[in-house]
Amino acid sequence: MVVILKKNADAGKIRALLQQIDTLGVQTNYSEGTQTTVIGLIGDTSRVDMDTLLANEAVEDVKRITEPYKAANRRFHPEDTVVAVGDVRVGAGTFNVIAGPCSIESEEQLTTVARAVKESGAKLLRGGAFKPRTSPYSFQGLENEGLRLLLAAGKAVGLPVVTEIMGESQLDDFADVDVIQVGARNMQNFRLLKELGRCRKPILLKRGLSATIEEFLMSAEYIMAGGNPNVILCERGIRTFETMVRNNLDISAVPLLKRQSHLPVIVDPSHAAGMAWMVEPLSRAAIAAGADGLMIEVHNNPKAALCDGAQSLDPEEFGRLMASVTSRVAFEGRRM
Ligand code: PEP
Ligand code: MN
Numbered sequence: 001m002v003v004i005l006k007k008n009a010d011a012g013k014i015r016a017l018l019q020q021i022d023t024l025g026v027q028t029n030y031s032e033g034t035q036t037t038v039i040g041l042i043g044d045t046s047r048v049d050m051d052t053l054l055a056n057e058a059v060e061d062v063k064r065i066t067e068p069y070k071a072a073n074r075r076f077h078p079e080d081t082v083v084a085v086g087d088v089r090v091g092a093g094t095f096n097v098i099a100g101p102c103s104i105e106s107e108e109q110l111t112t113v114a115r116a117v118k119e120s121g122a123k124l125l126r127g128g129a130f131k132p133r134t135s136p137y138s139f140q141g142l143e144n145e146g147l148r149l150l151l152a153a154g155k156a157v158g159l160p161v162v163t164e165i166m167g168e169s170q171l172d173d174f175a176d177v178d179v180i181q182v183g184a185r186n187m188q189n190f191r192l193l194k195e196l197g198r199c200r201k202p203i204l205l206k207r208g209l210s211a212t213i214e215e216f217l218m219s220a221e222y223i224m225a226g227g228n229p230n231v232i233l234c235e236r237g238i239r240t241f242e243t244m245v246r247n248n249l250d251i252s253a254v255p256l257l258k259r260q261s262h263l264p265v266i267v268d269p270s271h272a273a274g275m276a277w278m279v280e281p282l283s284r285a286a287i288a289a290g291a292d293g294l295m296i297e298v299h300n301n302p303k304a305a306l307c308d309g310a311q312s313l314d315p316e317e318f319g320r321l322m323a324s325v326t327s328r329v330a331f332e333g334r335r336m
Contacts, residue, residue, distance in 0.1 A: 001026075001041040001048060002063045009037070009058035017056050024048050046070040067260065069217045071224035072231070077262045083202045083230045085178050086160045088123045090202075090232055091264025095329045095336045096293040098162055098204075098266070099318060100126035101300075102308035103139065104146035107153075112300040114153040116315035120322040121336065124179065125150070125159040126295060130166045131307060132185045139306040144173065151176050162204055162295075168195035179204050184236055184271075187211055187219050197226015204295075206234045206268070209247070213256050220263060233257055233265045234295060235286075237272030246274025246311070249282050254289040266293040270311045276302065279313060280321050287328045296321065 003021075005014060021028050021041060026048065029040035041048060046069070050062045067073055082092040090096055099122035104110050114125050129146030131139065142149065147163065154161035160178035165171070168191055174180055179202045186192055187208035196203050203223055207216045220231045235254060237247025249272035257265045267289075269282035283294050299305045299312035313321060329336050 001045040001050075001065060003039040003041065003053055003059055004061040004063070005037040005039065005058055006060045007036075013056065013058035017053075017058050020056070021053075044070065067214070067217070069214075069221040069261075071229070072217050072220045072261045072263060074260060074262045079262060081229065081231075081262045081264065083232050083264055085124065085202050088160060090266070091292045093334065095287065095291075095325075095334050096123040096266075097322065097325065097336075098122065098124040098126050098293065098295040099298045100162075101128070101305070102270075102297045102312060103128040103131050103141050103306055104149050105142070105306050107149050109300055110149050110153045111156065113298050113315065114157045114159065116300070117298055117318060118157045118159055120315070120319045121326070122159065122296075122322075124162050125154050125157065126162040126181075126297075127153075128164050128307070130164060130170070132164070132166065132183050133307070147173060147177070154178070165192070165196075168192045171195060171199065174201075178202065179232070182206060182219075184208050187216065190222055193219055193222035194226055197223045197228045200228055200230065202230040202232060203228065204232045204234055204266075206236050207238065207250075207253070209239045211238070213253060213260065216253075217257070217261055220261070231263050232292075233261070233263050234268055235265065235272075235291075236268035236295075245272065245278070247272045249273070249285070251285050251289050254286060254291050258290055264292040265290075266295055267291045268295040270295070270297040270308070270313075274311050276311055276313050276317065279311070280324055283321060283325055284328045287325065287332055287334075294325065 026041045026043040053062045083090040099117040104127040127150045131141035162179040164181040164183050181204045184206045237249045240248040267286035269279045297312045298318045302309045302312040
């Protein structure tokens with residue numbers, strides 16, 4: 001981090017600033033030039049608050065040179081992190097597909113979908129029990145009953161389960177869930193992220209609708225700073241000016257996240273596209289861009305789905321998608 005001082009800054013204020021920086025546990029390098037005087041901050045600056053420094057009257061500007069995230073940063077952890085979920089290893093150079101309905105609607109619906117996705121090669125079963133809907137009048141999910149059905153279906157077909165948490169008060173109810181999903185709308189629910197940092201469960205963190213890559217990684221940092229290294233990042237599309245897709249899949253986020261961070265990155269093409277026909281091309285793009293897996297919405301009868309039917313594949317379409325994904329993964333020289 002570099003602190004640029006104002007021209008003719010008061011010597012007393014500069015001394016006070018240097019003393020203030022000293023208390024932050026970083027070294028300083030004072031460099032007086034003919035035009036500009038700067039103070040270089042050397043060491044771990046992730047805990048240094050730029051705004052506090054900017055508030056000092058002697059300071060003209062403050063610039064970060066290294067990223068504000070440390071635990072999630074590849075710079076300090078060059079090798080890829082592998083998140084273990086039962087026998088599944090996410091991020092180990094293999095490619096894993098998570099599939100299941102947007103929301104759990106009934107035992108019959110869930111077990112039909114669970115069997116079908118397992119049969120086609122999915123490695124984890126997803127299903128929403130608590131749904132973050134834009135309207136309070138839309139189907140909100142079967143809640144605790146949905147959670148019970150998901151755990152039972154996962155056990156019956158032999159797949160670990162992924163489901164979305166709404167708030168930290170639910171953590172005890174999620175004790176048997178294999179992967180806890182943090183939805184796009186909760187990406188900056190910092191109290192929740194902190195609590196998830198206290199457990200050791202794998203967390204599938206979805207990118208917020210308008211979150212920058214840095215904000216996304218700072219949310220992962222919240223979980224990791226609390227002591228939980230098991231974070232899987234999920235790109236699910238962002239809001240742009242385009243109205244012909246539900247969200248714009250930010251494909252560049254995949255190589256960017258993999259360069260900036262050692263965490264595994266998966267892609268959710270279903271929520272990005274909002275249309276079932278686009279799921280396959282976006283899936284292939286995700287593999288080509290280097291993603292570690294996909295999360296796909298599958299429904300036994302998409303037309304009658306209580307949530308996200310338009311973007312859901314039926315079991316047959318999912319089977320075809322898996323064949324296409326498998327050949328693309330092989331083409332990239334990777335394993336499923
Ligand atoms: C979901 O996965 O069902 C979901 C609600 O996704 P997102 O948080 O990305 O909108
Ligand atoms: Mn959905």
